[in-house]
Amino acid sequence: xxxxxxPPSASGTPGQRVTISCSGSSSNIGSNYVYWYQQLPGTxxxxxxxRNNQRPSGxxxxxxxxxxxxxxxxxxxxxxxxxxxxxYCAAWDDSLSGYYVFGTGTKVTVL
Amino acid sequence: xVQLQESGPGLVKPSETLSLTCAVSxxxxxxxxxxxxxxxxxxxxxxxxxxIYHSGSTYYNPSLKSRVTISVDTSKNQFSLxxxxxxxxxxxxxxxxxxxxxxxYFQHWGxxxxxxxxx
Numbered sequence: 402x403x404x405x406x407x408p409p410s411a412s413g414t415p416g417q418r419v420t421i422s423c424s425g426s427s428s429n430i431g432s433n434y435v436y437w438y439q440q441l442p443g444t445x446x447x448x449x450x451x452r453n454n455q456r457p458s459g460x461x462x463x464x465x466x467x468x469x470x471x472x473x474x475x476x477x478x479x480x481x482x483x484x485x486x487x488x489y490c491a492a493w494d495d496s497l498s499g500y501y502v503f504g505t506g507t508k509v510t511v512l
Numbered sequence: 513x514v515q516l517q518e519s520g521p522g523l524v525k526p527s528e529t530l531s532l533t534c535a536v537s538x539x540x541x542x543x544x545x546x547x548x549x550x551x552x553x554x555x556x557x558x559x560x561x562x563x564i565y566h567s568g569s570t571y572y573n574p575s576l577k578s579r580v581t582i583s584v585d586t587s588k589n590q591f592s593l594x595x596x597x598x599x600x601x602x603x604x605x606x607x608x609x610x611x612x613x614x615x616x617y618f619q620h621w622g623x624x625x626x627x628x629x630x631x
Contacts, residue, residue, distance in 0.1 A: 436617040445621040493615035497574040501560040
């Protein structure tokens with residue numbers, strides 16, 4: 402059902418910068434905030450970025466979010482082994498009666 | 513610090529109703545916020561099921577709306593999920609979470625509970 406498309410995988414070596422894209426439409430990313438969640442193996446998702454580019458307290462500034470038109474991106478700079486996880490974008494979609502939609506997810510591997 | 517804990521049967525038979533409860537500690541549901549359910553089939557992505565306010569106001573994912581009921585019990589500081597007519601496609605880890613505001617983000621999550629639909 403997901404209408405937010407992410408690449409299935411991304412990878413980098415320690416210290417590198419990795420970027421994950423999230424493609425949507427005018428009814429979701431184009432008109433609402435984007436959020437990013439990190440899911441470490443075997444754990445519940447954790448909020449990483451809210452309202453396009455805001456970091457909750459405790460989230461390192463190595464993580465940054467941006468949005469342009471109907472797409473958004475999450476960048477991880479100075480990649481570390483503990484960043485190996487699944488990452489999901491999310492947004493509210495105004496179509497139908499409105500619903501919260503998650504992206505397809507991206508597995509980040511630290512080589 | 514707010515904490516959420518899901519509980520309920522780990523195995524449900526096809527065509528029956530899945531029932532889960534989320535106990536909240538460290539925060540009174542009556543004080544505000546929305547409270548939601550999200551699920552994740554094994555090896556797959558996340559799907560929002562629906563959310564509820566302490567007053568009982570709800571909103572659901574249109575794809576599940578006909579089968580979902582979310583309710584709140586402020587006296588027990590918990591909220592619940594019922595999903596009817598389940599099939600194997602409803603097998604998933606079910607998470608409860610606190611939502612900052614309608615159509616906003618999920619700030620705090622429970623650890624999740626696996627529910628398997630099988631005869």
